[in-house]
Amino acid sequence: NAGVTQTPKFQVLKTGQSMTLQCAQDMNHEYMSWYRQDPGMGLRLIHYSVGAGITDQGEVPNGYNVSRSTTEDFPLRLLSAAPSQTSVYFCASNRLILQGAGEAFFGQGTRLTVV
Amino acid sequence: LAKTTQPISMDSYEGQEVNITCSHNNIATNDYITWYQQFPSQGPRFIIQGYKTKVTNEVASLFIPADRKSSTLSLPRVSLSDTAVYYCLVGEGNFNKFYFGSGTKLNVKP
Numbered sequence: 001n002a003g004v005t006q007t008p009k010f011q012v013l014k015t016g017q018s019m020t021l022q023c024a025q026d027m028n029h030e031y032m033s034w035y036r037q038d039p040g041m042g043l044r045l046i047h048y049s050v051g052a053g054i055t056d057q058g059e060v061p062n063g064y065n066v067s068r069s070t071t072e073d074f075p076l077r078l079l080s081a082a083p084s085q086t087s088v089y090f091c092a093s094n095r096l097i098l099q100g101a102g103e104a105f106f107g108q109g110t111r112l113t114v115v
Numbered sequence: 116l117a118k119t120t121q122p123i124s125m126d127s128y129e130g131q132e133v134n135i136t137c138s139h140n141n142i143a144t145n146d147y148i149t150w151y152q153q154f155p156s157q158g159p160r161f162i163i164q165g166y167k168t169k170v171t172n173e174v175a176s177l178f179i180p181a182d183r184k185s186s187t188l189s190l191p192r193v194s195l196s197d198t199a200v201y202y203c204l205v206g207e208g209n210f211n212k213f214y215f216g217s218g219t220k221l222n223v224k225p
Contacts, residue, residue: 100147101147108157
């Protein structure tokens with residue numbers, strides 16, 4: 001199994017440009033989420049989804065949109081890129097469970113630079 | 116979000132046992148404790164999860180005292196490849212409820 005696949009791995013954008021970060025999982029997980037990680041920091045939740053057609057905001061949602069039309073895919077859209085969005089973006093998927101965080105599977109990340 | 120407190124960094128040498136402690140004074144009755152590991156330029160990876168007493172798997176042990184206000188991740192005989200950031204998460208239910216924090220950066224020296 002491929003697990004969680006993120007594309008692209010690297011991206012440079014100019015301020016004001018828009019783009020979509022792709023995330024796909026092949027484990028039939030209900031739950032998917034997007035995080036950003038700034039240098040030397042922990043992960044911060046941007047948006048998440050508990051199933052197709054259902055999305056919600058996390059800790060830092062401003063400037064980002066998501067949709068979940070299928071179980072497998074959860075793209076993250078940057079509406080108008082800003083230098084403050086320079087970061088590494090991680091997508092994760094896991095089964096919905098009630099006991100603790102459980103085992104989430106993360107992608108390899110997309111390193112985004114906005115100039 | 117249930118928050119945790121961990122040391123910012125720790126140093127160790129190859130072959131030693133490493134214990135990383137996490138403080139979670141406000142842990143709720145139904146909360147579980149979960150640890151993740153992150154290598155540079157990679158996404159976090161699940162290590163272990165527990166509720167009370169001791170849990171052991173092939174890579175680590177998790178010790179949780181009776182009051183559950185703290186927990187200790189134990190890595191036996193670390194190697195250079197264990198150099199990573201370790202995150203302690205506390206909570207229950209959906210993954211969006213978990214706070215990663217800054218983690219503990221473990222540096223294993225030869």
